[in-house]
Amino acid sequence: MKSFQQVLLFLLVLGLAALTVTAKINLAKLRQKFISATKANSTLFVRSLDYLHREPPFGEATNRYVKDDMWIEQKLDHFNESNTETWQMRYLMNDQYYQEGGPIFIFVGGEWAISAGGITRGHLVDLAAEHKGILYYTEHRYYGKSKPTNDLTIPNLKYLNAKEALADLAHFIKYQRHNTPGLANSKVIMAGGSYSASLVVWFKRLYPELLAGGFASSAPILAKIDFKEYKEVCGRAILEFGGQKCYDRVEKGVAELEAMIEQGRTAEIKAMMQLCDTFDENNDLDLWSLFSTISNLFAAIIQYQQGDDVPIICDYLLEADNDVVAIAKFFLLFVDNACIDVSYKGTLAYYIDSTYTGGANRPWFYQTCNEFGWYQTSSSRNQPFGTKFPLTLNNVLCEDVFGPEHTNSKLTAKVAQINLDFGGLTPNVTNVYQTHGSLDPWSALGHTAADGATILSSESHCSDFNSISKDDSAEVRASKEKLAELVREWLAN
Template identity: 35%
Template sequence: MKLLVLLMTASFVLVEVNLSEIFRNGRTLGGNVGVPKPDKHRENVADVPDEWFTQKLDHFNPTDERTWQQRYLFNDQYFDPNTGGPVFLMIGGEGEAPVEWMTGGNWIDDAEKHGALLLQLEHRYYGKSHPTEDMSTENLKYLTSQQALADLATFITAMNKNYSLPSDVKWIAFGGSYPGSLAAWLRFKYPHLVHGAVSSSSPLLAKVDFSNYFKVVRESLAAYSDDCVASVQQGVREIGTLLKDEVGRKNLNKIFNLCTPIQESLEKPLDISNFYEMIADNFGEVVQENGANRNSSQANANITIDVVCEILVNQTIGSPVNRLGKVNDLLLVTRDEKCMDYQYEKMIDSLRNVSWDNEEDEGDRQWMYQLCTEFGFFTTSSNESHIFGDKFPTSFFIQQCKDIFGDSYDEDFIDGAVDHTNMLYGGFDIEVSNVVYVYGSIDPWHALGITKTLDKKAPAIYIEGTAHCVDLYSPADTDSAQLTAARQKVSQLIESWLKL
């Protein structure tokens, strides 16, 4: 009997920290995929220990013999080697690999059904997987999606031997967000090792100017009401007016509870750009995570589009800018933050920290490096339908790359890096079979994904009214019929792949 191994990629859970920039560039601090809410499968989560795998530092230099220890997890409670049951391997993304996924989430139902051994591999440079002595720019050159995919291939090959798996073993990759991209690319690059992939909310096209991100945010707010959108747009315009005189600037300090008076930043355009971007990111965070059945150490998991739009259309609160301030206050409270820290240099100083002991960034420096050297994904203000002003164009993000990593990380470098990534993986033109792409209409990242079936061997599922990676979490009573049907379709596809 053929033995099946399912591989699931996912990224990390939020942790509670005192940082204003807990959401930047469409990424939640610690990674875009959190942990599933408690369910019947999570009773023994504390019993899943950390394991370590000896990994090569550079897979593409045969003369480099350096190695490091990569964290992985396993759970064999469903696995029966005598009956040839499946094995699931979850691959971590841009944050620590959460132990909760080993006993929770929608994929556990398939694990029980097929008698799966569960494995999870943490992504290099994130969580506890530290390949180098620090995160200096020179050391980060080994942080690439190509190296991560080679890590997976090496790990799969080793686990086949360690568990004495048969030669015809099948691996099926699951992943959400960036790991969703890795899942599809793993099937694309290593089809002899991976038999299929479930790619959820995955950005498949690298793009420097991801201006459509906030276009989707606007459309998602508009689904509540046009008045909600109008209130945001008017409030942002009022910010521009208040910035022009001293009384107005003092009002802004109070309205947004700023850590540093805005007067001190009038001659610092990057501060002002950062201020506008952080206001926009408030809405990006709410829209992207809207209604996900995820567990979080933060109360903002319960802040939805409906919640913020009810504030924005409530005229008793005051003018639109005051309503923007109330939304900001709500998010500050749920993040356990005392004030909004918009200063550009503070942000840059944090991202320059190369120590593994830096508890605050939770992967921010590493992910910013990948954006500057592989993906772009800069959530800019350049879209014509933008409602958050025009103060954070592409040049604002390129300046960050230069300020954090050096002047050589300029526009030409980033353009070339993004082109190279699309050449490697194909972008929207990826030719691959046994992959399913799953996206939600509310999730802004669907704008960089394959949302319509272009090849029957790699179908797309587009779910109206759902947000980022919702299909990966455990089912909830509030799930829509479309979401339930999408999960069922994915399970059917997995089962059909197993018979091939």
């Protein structure tokens, strides 16, 4: 009997050791994914935002049928006939399943560089195979290799807006119908995720005659400056996936950091979090940048969480000696520098660079400063990330990067115009299937079940692009099957 108990104890210890090793491997993967996907020459504040606006998770391309980069000539200004300037927009094509007369399936690019994965694997690809359709992946102007102007100076950025991007899509469809054999009368199905899902909804509103149907996963369709709900949903995700102890650890750890600053203990914070000497504890903009970065790093895990991502992070936090040490350990997880730059001055220098070397960061920030807002702030008390990343941080940054005319009052007027033009939460479109994860932070700006959207329990951002599989929850599978049936209806009518 004793030997049997010893064997059981040995197996238990062995099992716990295996779990610990697995957790460490998964933690290392999360860390490496962040480091690989962001630019090390920017501040951690910029990198945290950059990670949040990456391409949806399609996975690697799986076949050889995607052609090399393809290009289409677009007008620089679709709404000014006197401007005859043009530029080359990149797109990708997969004609593996195409038979003449088949439909057109377009995955719409957003604030990222497009890759072949978007049209070589996943549910949209399966639908194209079923209907013998051709697949395209269009790249949004000013992102990836699609560069309408020589640089990103402020005069050139005036051609960067959602309406111009939608006009690019309209021209793309007309061009392909006219120039590709067998597509003259082909119906069009569009899909998008996040901002590009918004574009699908808005395209149906502005160009209904060009689109048979659309799939919009995680579409924020309401422009809003102070997007305080984003961090509220992040808090709910920590609570659901990580539990009350994890939520409390985050909340208490951030609160203690805030208290240390009020007590004049910033030297301790700088040492504990390995902040560079460029950090000025007497500058509110630096302090706000620090706390915004902390909250964004949590959001970086939560927004695209898969499997045990959040529980892994929570286990890591709960292993720490105390609350504030836990936050510092989490913060340090995402860097491999000798010191960490979260200075406002460093962020400003990065955003002011008007070359394309910064990737999507400057153009996307321009769009938020001129169209959408969508600033994720600490305005709400119903979240665990503290009080020190107010809307003012983004207001000041907009003015400092793009000029003093970019005031909050000007943005308020522009946001109101966007919601008027695109309908806000009432876009009045048909044949667009919208889905949201219940724990997607962006869902707060999209349609609810009452509006006709499908809400996927415990899912996060853009989590439903993969092919139907045994790993799908019953809800996710049913949603994918519903989309497939809708596509059949749209193409049959």
